[in-house]
Amino acid sequence: xxxxxxxxxxxxxxxxxxxxxxxxxxxxxxxxxxxxxxxxxxxxxxxxxxxxxxxxxxxxxxxxxxxxxxxxxxxxxxxxxxxxxxxxxxxxxxxxxxxxxxxxxxxxxxxxxxxxxxxxxxxxxxxxxxxxxxxxxxxxxxxxxxxxxxxxxxxxxxxxxxxxxxxxxxxxxxxxxxxxxxxxxxxxxxxxxxxxxxxxxxxxxxxxxxxxxxxxxxxxxxxxxxxxxxxxxxxxxxxxxxxxxxxxxxxxxxxxxxxxxxxxxxxxxxxxxxxxxxxxxxxxxxxxxxxxxxxxxxxxxxxxxxxxxxxxxxxxxxxxxxxxxxxxxxxxxxxxxxxxxxxxxxxxxxxxxxxxxxxxxxx
Amino acid sequence: xxxxxxxxxxxxxxxxxxxxxxxxxxxxxxxxxxxxxxxxxxxxxxxxxxxxxxxxxxxxxxxxxxxxxxxxxxxxxxxxxxxxxxxxxxxxxxxxxxxxxxxxxxxxxxxxxxxxxxxxxxxxxxxxxxxxxxxxxxxxxxxxxxxxxxxxxxxxxxxxxxxxxxxxxxxxxxxxxxxxxxxxxxxxxxxxxxxxxxxxxxxxxxxxxxxxxxxxxxxxxxxxxxxx
Numbered sequence: 035x036x037x038x039x040x041x042x043x044x045x046x047x048x049x050x051x052x053x054x055x056x057x058x059x060x061x062x063x064x065x066x067x068x069x070x071x072x073x074x075x076x077x078x079x080x081x082x083x084x085x086x087x088x089x090x091x092x093x094x095x096x097x098x099x100x101x102x103x104x105x106x107x108x109x110x111x112x113x114x115x116x117x118x119x120x121x122x123x124x125x126x127x128x129x130x131x132x133x134x135x136x137x138x139x140x141x142x143x144x145x146x147x148x149x150x151x152x153x154x155x156x157x158x159x160x161x162x163x164x165x166x167x168x169x170x171x172x173x174x175x176x177x178x179x180x181x182x183x184x185x186x187x188x189x190x191x192x193x194x195x196x197x198x199x200x201x202x203x204x205x206x207x208x209x210x211x212x213x214x215x216x217x218x219x220x221x222x223x224x225x226x227x228x229x230x231x232x233x234x235x236x237x238x239x240x241x242x243x244x245x246x247x248x249x250x251x252x253x254x255x256x257x258x259x260x261x262x263x264x265x266x267x268x269x270x271x272x273x274x275x276x277x278x279x280x281x282x283x284x285x286x287x288x289x290x291x292x293x294x295x296x297x298x299x300x301x302x303x304x305x306x307x308x309x310x311x312x313x314x315x316x317x318x319x320x321x322x323x324x325x326x327x328x329x330x331x332x333x334x335x336x337x338x339x340x341x342x343x344x345x346x347x348x349x350x351x352x353x354x355x356x357x358x359x360x361x362x363x364x365x366x367x368x369x370x371x372x373x374x375x376x377x378x379x380x381x382x383x384x385x386x387x388x389x390x391x392x393x394x395x396x397x
Numbered sequence: 398x399x400x401x402x403x404x405x406x407x408x409x410x411x412x413x414x415x416x417x418x419x420x421x422x423x424x425x426x427x428x429x430x431x432x433x434x435x436x437x438x439x440x441x442x443x444x445x446x447x448x449x450x451x452x453x454x455x456x457x458x459x460x461x462x463x464x465x466x467x468x469x470x471x472x473x474x475x476x477x478x479x480x481x482x483x484x485x486x487x488x489x490x491x492x493x494x495x496x497x498x499x500x501x502x503x504x505x506x507x508x509x510x511x512x513x514x515x516x517x518x519x520x521x522x523x524x525x526x527x528x529x530x531x532x533x534x535x536x537x538x539x540x541x542x543x544x545x546x547x548x549x550x551x552x553x554x555x556x557x558x559x560x561x562x563x564x565x566x567x568x569x570x571x572x573x574x575x576x577x578x579x580x581x582x583x584x585x586x587x588x589x590x591x592x593x594x595x596x597x598x599x600x601x602x603x604x605x606x607x608x609x610x611x612x613x614x615x616x617x618x619x620x621x622x623x624x625x
Contacts, residue, residue: 084525086521086524086525106524107524107527107528107529108527109527110524110525110526110527111526111527115522115525115526117518117521117522117525119516119518119522120518120522121516121518121519121521121522121523121525122519122522123519123522123523123537124519124541124618125540125541125616125618126618134523134526135526135527138526138527138528138532167617167618169618183526
């Protein structure tokens with residue numbers, strides 16, 4: 035657990051503090067993202083935790099121990115640190131870079147070699163890279179080595195300063211997902227600085243939004259933040275697409291799915307028409323053995339025949355319960371029936387209507 | 398075949414007989430030249446490192462060191478010798494001190510530029526992993542400054558190899574002795590001037606290439622730069 039109590043940082047020669055009487059508590063095993071416009075003191079806040087920057091006043095404790103109670107270099111060996119520029123030592127091989135902290139802690143050679151290989155495996159990096167120089171790796175590879183290096187001595191706390199800011203969006207997505215997977219496994223206490231609200235809400239169990247001058251505008255879970263912005267600053271910062279952002283935090287599985295205008299292939303035309311009428315729809319979906327076959331316009335139904343005897347059109351877009359509501363919305367607007375059909379391994383699960391999404395957002 | 402003539406004297410520029418008869422003399426002069434160079438550059442390097450470390454700790458010294466170095470560098474070497482002779486007498490000490498002084502400015506400037514050129518991010522990352530200040534200096538800043546420092550060392554060494562000849566005026570000089578004697582003899586002996594000059598140039602080239610190779614050996618990470 036990390037606690038900041040009444041922490042202020044005033045840089046010499048400035049009139050306004052960079053961080054002003056900040057109180058912040060970060061629980062064990064959670065990812066807290068610090069986000070805000072430039073000049074909000076988010077990086078300063080992060081760097082005060084491992085004393086790269088010393089606070090002007092206030093106390094910071096990690097697991098109940100004040101960070102100033104021991105030499106800075108000892109403190110830092112117990113806290114993983116990743117920065118945007120990565121800062122791999124260019125004159126050391128990847129292996130030497132990985133075991134930087136273990137070497138400072140005096141591990142023996144075999145243990146370090148084994149750990150380096152373990153870390154490469156953990157980060158999905160080829161062991162052959164161990165003997166390379168940092169300059170020989172791609173940006174994404176280097177960034178993963180940077181994260182691995184921070185994890186080398188298995189510190190309980192990880193500080194990350196815009197670690198994925200310098201890689202392209204595709205690599206960034208992959209690194210973000212990898213971090214979440216790792217976190218599910220390792221359960222570190224992570225403080226993560228970013229200026230990207232999407233990254234903050236994606237990664238953070240809780241998000242601390244700071245405003246210029248280094249004060250806390252809101253500190254809450256992403257869902258709470260997007261549902262109840264505490265003030266105009268937060269609303270502004272969350273931007274015009276706040277509702278869309280909320281949709282990407284919820285999954286289809288979170289909704290009570292509606293069966294929708296769907297009948298089994300054995301039903302007759304009359305039953306199909308009444309099922310469609312119940313939804314005020316001019317089309318009807320068809321299932322067989324619990325699996326979705328497709329759909330047809332009700333106008334094409336012929337009396338006296340079973341629904342299964344008609345030609346159906348396949349649903350072009352299908353979603354799964356694990357997809358986000360944002361994906362569901364995308365499916366709705368790109369389908370001719372204005373619904374997102376949901377399936378899982380066992381078959382048809384139901385439909386999402388745009389009204390459901392609105393209701394969810396208004397809740 | 399003594400077609401080439403110097404100063405109106407009919408003495409050959411390249412007189413193989415003289416060279417063959419005087420190999421021990423030439424060898425001694427070369428060795429002395431090398432010794433003076435190595436000792437002077439070594440002393441200059443040691444002083445420069447101390448000055449740089451002092452300047453890193455007390456930043457205000459930086460400008461002062463460079464200014465004093467600049468003044469020393471602008472003193473004609475002949476005059477510097479004349480100043481130092483009363484202090485250290487005629488001999489190796491005066492010669493070495495003069496030569497070392499010349500290397501200090503070149504070396505200090507290069508060491509400082511090299512250390513300054515180490516990226517702040519790399520240093521911060523090293524600190525962030527738990528390097529002590531001493532470990533940052535010895536394990537990060539100095540190794541990463543090596544390419545620039547080695548470049549300075551090469552310039553300093555080549556400069557000194559040329560300057561050593563001037564110390565012939567106070568009884569040292571290595572190959573400079575050959576040149577000076579060759580000039581002073583009546584009539585002058587061109588072959589001595591040629592041998593002294595050619596060997597001095599050869600020494601400079603050999604040292605330069607050797608240091609270039611040593612630099613590459615010491616900085617293997619600079620060899621495989623990806624252009625990406």
